Amino acid sequence: MVRLPHSWFILCTSSELGDKPLARMLQGSPLVLFRTAEGKPAALADRCPHRNVPLSLGRVVKGQLQCGYHGWRFDSSGQCRAVPGLIGEPEAKSRCATWHATREQEGFVWVYSTPGVEPSHEPYRFPLLDAPGYSTVRRTLRAGGSLHALLENTLDVPHTSFLHGGLFRTEKQRHEIDVVVRRSAHQVEAEYIGEPRPEGLVGRLLAPGGGVLQHFDRFLMPSIAQVEYRLGADSHLMVTSAMTPVDDWDTLVYAVVTFRLPLPHWLIKPFITPVALHIFKQDARILERQTETIRRFGSETFASTEVDVLGPSILRLMRQAGREQPPGSLEVQETRLKMQV
Amino acid sequence: MVRLPHSWFILCTSSELGDKPLARMLQGSPLVLFRTAEGKPAALADRCPHRNVPLSLGRVVKGQLQCGYHGWRFDSSGQCRAVPGLIGEPEAKSRCATWHATREQEGFVWVYSTPGVEPSHEPYRFPLLDAPGYSTVRRTLRAGGSLHALLENTLDVPHTSFLHGGLFRTEKQRHEIDVVVRRSAHQVEAEYIGEPRPEGLVGRLLAPGGGVLQHFDRFLMPSIAQVEYRLGADSHLMVTSAMTPVDDWDTLVYAVVTFRLPLPHWLIKPFITPVALHIFKQDARILERQTETIRRFGSETFASTEVDVLGPSILRLMRQAGREQPPGSLEVQETRLKMQV
Amino acid sequence: MVRLPHSWFILCTSSELGDKPLARMLQGSPLVLFRTAEGKPAALADRCPHRNVPLSLGRVVKGQLQCGYHGWRFDSSGQCRAVPGLIGEPEAKSRCATWHATREQEGFVWVYSTPGVEPSHEPYRFPLLDAPGYSTVRRTLRAGGSLHALLENTLDVPHTSFLHGGLFRTEKQRHEIDVVVRRSAHQVEAEYIGEPRPEGLVGRLLAPGGGVLQHFDRFLMPSIAQVEYRLGADSHLMVTSAMTPVDDWDTLVYAVVTFRLPLPHWLIKPFITPVALHIFKQDARILERQTETIRRFGSETFASTEVDVLGPSILRLMRQAGREQPPGSLEVQETRLKMQV
Incomplete structure (x- = not known):
């Protein structure tokens, strides 16, 4: 089957993404969506890099996604921000979760299919949403x-x-x-x-x-x-x-x-x-x-x-x-x- | 597993094959059976060559099998006989469905396992069916x-x-x-x-x-x-x-x-x-x-x-x-x- | 995944293994456990060498495991001891079932993961089982x-x-x-x-x-x-x-x-x-x-x-x-x- 790289897809409606992490699948890849402290949508691969438990099983703490197994915490860029028990800095490249660019517009949350890149184009806009008489x-x-x-x-x-x-x-x-x-x-x-x-x-x-x-x-x-x-x-x-x-x-x-x-x-x-x-x-x-x-x-x-x-x-x-x-x-x-x- | 080519197999009893198409499987291949206008059994691969919907989902129209999606129609030899919407002849080699030889005898419908050929031998006949005293x-x-x-x-x-x-x-x-x-x-x-x-x-x-x-x-x-x-x-x-x-x-x-x-x-x-x-x-x-x-x-x-x-x-x-x-x-x-x- | 050869594993508790054959799986391999006439546990691959029916479907006859299909009978070493209908000796190398070494201790039945060999070491013993005050x-x-x-x-x-x-x-x-x-x-x-x-x-x-x-x-x-x-x-x-x-x-x-x-x-x-x-x-x-x-x-x-x-x-x-x-x-x-x- 065809996989489409560098493409925007709607992963949920704005109202579906609240306080809790939301598990979604895109082109066969499990993703987890959550909202940052500013309310912006974020999307990571739905697998903790530590022990491969789905991050969607965890919860959102201060706009970061906390794994439900050992409590590792990730921000919207996939950066690891907490490793409970560890004395020292939690950030390390090997501890990063895979991230995807997101946009929220017209009541939909869009996610970019290729991970780890900032897209050069914006998602589609629906026509006539605000046109008078429609x-x-x-x-x-x-x-x-x-x-x-x-x-x-x-x-x-x-x-x-x-x-x-x-x-x-x-x-x-x-x-x-x-x-x-x-x-x-x-x-x-x-x-x-x-x-x-x-x-x-x-x-x-x-x-x-x-x-x-x-x-x-x-x-x-x-x-x-x-x-x-x-x-x-x-x-x-x-x-x-x-x-x-x-x-x-x-x-x-x-x-x-x-x-x-x-x-x-x-x-x-x-x-x-x-x-x-x-x-x-x-x-x-x-x-x-x-x-x-x-x-x-x-x-x-x-x-x-x-x-x-x-x-x-x-x-x-x-x-x-x-x-x-x-x-x-x-x-x-x-x-x-x-x-x- | 062994697949047997050039062999006759019973696919249904005569009474099981009425006005409607009948889906059957033979050696892992899905087939569809139907009756022509003359009442003879016909057998095609159960997949429309157009968009791969099972033909058994459709219906029999004037002894031809009509696909339920776009209405393409096939005769007992798999020849395409109608493409609704198309101006011009429906027949074309690329539009043919795969067909199998059939026989009906002694209350059973037999289908030949190798498609697209007219068999050189006839199906088995059961012994003593009409013998007196049996x-x-x-x-x-x-x-x-x-x-x-x-x-x-x-x-x-x-x-x-x-x-x-x-x-x-x-x-x-x-x-x-x-x-x-x-x-x-x-x-x-x-x-x-x-x-x-x-x-x-x-x-x-x-x-x-x-x-x-x-x-x-x-x-x-x-x-x-x-x-x-x-x-x-x-x-x-x-x-x-x-x-x-x-x-x-x-x-x-x-x-x-x-x-x-x-x-x-x-x-x-x-x-x-x-x-x-x-x-x-x-x-x-x-x-x-x-x-x-x-x-x-x-x-x-x-x-x-x-x-x-x-x-x-x-x-x-x-x-x-x-x-x-x-x-x-x-x-x-x-x-x-x-x-x- | 790692498969561990030459290792002892508990397959059941002593009380789970009674008169009837017991089907168990070890590292993806189906095994059947039964007790010999002396009450000792025995373990064979759960497949009759004759026609590949699970031996656990059969029953224990005089401390031998009898297949439920044709009645072939196997002892604890996998040796075939009876082929009903056959005139002549039932024993033959090609008729052997795969066997595993077993031990029963402290209420558990242990089975050795590598078939067909007598182990050079014994299973683990649990600590303090009989220690006073415990x-x-x-x-x-x-x-x-x-x-x-x-x-x-x-x-x-x-x-x-x-x-x-x-x-x-x-x-x-x-x-x-x-x-x-x-x-x-x-x-x-x-x-x-x-x-x-x-x-x-x-x-x-x-x-x-x-x-x-x-x-x-x-x-x-x-x-x-x-x-x-x-x-x-x-x-x-x-x-x-x-x-x-x-x-x-x-x-x-x-x-x-x-x-x-x-x-x-x-x-x-x-x-x-x-x-x-x-x-x-x-x-x-x-x-x-x-x-x-x-x-x-x-x-x-x-x-x-x-x-x-x-x-x-x-x-x-x-x-x-x-x-x-x-x-x-x-x-x-x-x-x-x-x-x-």
Whole structure:
């Protein structure tokens, strides 16, 4: 599986990280998060360098993390600051715990995947969080599939009429549409042109002035999947999913839904979560069985067609990053295709 | 463990395969079975070539198997016949699912172990199914042991007085008997000569005209174990077990008991299943512990004596077939030995 | 992990080994124990050489162990003494089961780790079992940690104020003490000089005549951890733990507590077990998490300071024995250090 170095991932929400150490896994590596005396998040490898007990078993003392076995204490940079019983200085290079850079912004705690370095770039910022007229719903989800499988699933159009049959599109009435794909060094985007608008009452409610449906699916390195819908001047919906590879076969999804709709938001909000959860549950079930099958066969072998619009590009970008290859051209390359929805 | 290529195995009974896809495992490989529009069984590797979701999660549409994720559809030869969303032909070599030859006969669905080929020989046929005066009882069993361990166990005489003590033979009264072993390229047979007849009422009921007890144990490649008893002119019993290696440590047994006895069959039938299940349960328990021990020690090392009449020969034939060696001479080689029962 | 050849380990207490075979694991190898006709303990590899069924599934017949599958029978030296059905002698080298030397003393059954050899040395003898004025409490415990982790934990001073905070020492009032470490070829001992005596009522009860507290921690090859306390002329406590590595991550502890105290022993005995169990439970929990972390990270990497007084020496002696290196000098090497307790 691909491991992504030099990447920011959300490890928890701000409210999940309180006074106690919090055990988390990132790309198969156990980490422990805690807050310093100033309230800033810190992240260390979840193993005391002394006797390899998980530091998450201990407690936070004066903003330092104290191991529950012998009481060794570590600061946010992994420096050992106390060795009970020892006469002399506790600091020593061999006693350092592995540390990771952290950031806290927009209610999330981000951790840098490569340990021991100060990153040269900052984490992703979610769009429209404070935009006037927009509302936001957040939700943390988890599925038993690889990061790539979840990213592709989130940004894939053809599976919706099958797996979520009836909810989105139906198999019966097919329309031929155009797809424009734009690839660059750090992202891939698909624009779907000519998709039919919702009919009947729903269409009139969402776009009372009429108008065209715009639909974009985007992948932003290393792990953001974004689905954007616009309908006329009044309806705008963005579902941004920041994904965290727990290990090769388990992925956390920090989903942020931002929307502006010509209906009272208090009326809509109660429906967004259950509908999204229903869809996610169907996807999660398939992804789990996909994972199980890949593990049973010992490998994955994918046959793609051109209607697998983003999946292969996402995998290519991830593999490049995994090999620490320099990113390709920043120029946007545009290609077009036709598909049925 | 030995994998047997170019072999027919029963994967299910005819009645188990209905409208829905059926997931089965053969020698560690997941397969999916379904029926074509004509009702014929079909078998594919249980993995969609597109995104590796198990095809058994999908459904049968017009005799083709439709994947539950994106709706790709496959016929009985593994050919891809539909890719929803794609404009253009769905057929392409890279989109083919792996297929296996199948046969349906005598109420069983057989699948050929080597994929992608049309076999040059037909599956085994059970004896006496339609013979006048004979009755048949069928049963599917499962045990946590290797194919070889189950075959040997089914055809082994010495363990019966211990494991099934009292039911068959007893440790107390031992008789010396002759055994004739006949080996050829595709089978091994042991004939037990001089075994004592059942005494008392049971003996008089089974052989009212008296007569000699005849007992044969047979192994037929690749996985049939057959036990045959004749007593006088009137009693004849054959237990034919067609075994299916689910994986290295798990075996399915499709047992067919055919018999003609000088007693009303409606009177006997109710006893056959519970007695056979009792014996099988004792064997299955031992086989499971044997498997566990072999796995714990990391290997099997067997010390045999001449009263392990068939086991070593079975293993030799299986290994030859596993290495795809040409079978040995068709001529029958006969050897003799003495043992106590 | 270190495997220790040519070492005696306790496999069960005398009373655990009765008429029936007893399955045990030593350093990852399954063994079966039984008693001969004379009542002496015997130990064989728990796998019948015939068809690899565990011999512990069988029963003891006339002091021989009979396999439950085909009834092969083995004596205490692993010699095959019966093959039911076979005409001729059962004895044959290929039919032998692997045997281990055994001893029974002081209520314990010891087994020699290297199979097939008669040891040149005898098992450890517990001290003071019959000494006048002493009482003994025994207990078998089990923890999910390596032999080395348990030995070090049992003989480690600094963790007590954290893990068992309050029970022994406290973090608040620290005293600087001297430690004398004595290393030789087969043991390591730490003597703690200047430890504060218990205060108040407890101190007056344990040492009515006053006096100095003496404290020794000892490791005796291959797996004995001994903690000894003396207080004045009247109080003497020895906790001797003979440990048995079940496998790399699981250890049995046969603990023998011997004591002489200036209080009625019937009054003290009821308290020893619950207090010891409470401490052991805290240790076992940490050791299990340590094991889990080492397995998750795939290796152990320990950073030690001089207050890890015995652990590194124990590991060195164990590794030497594991490599079957000749032991070092029998001369005692003494070093001194200071620590805070």
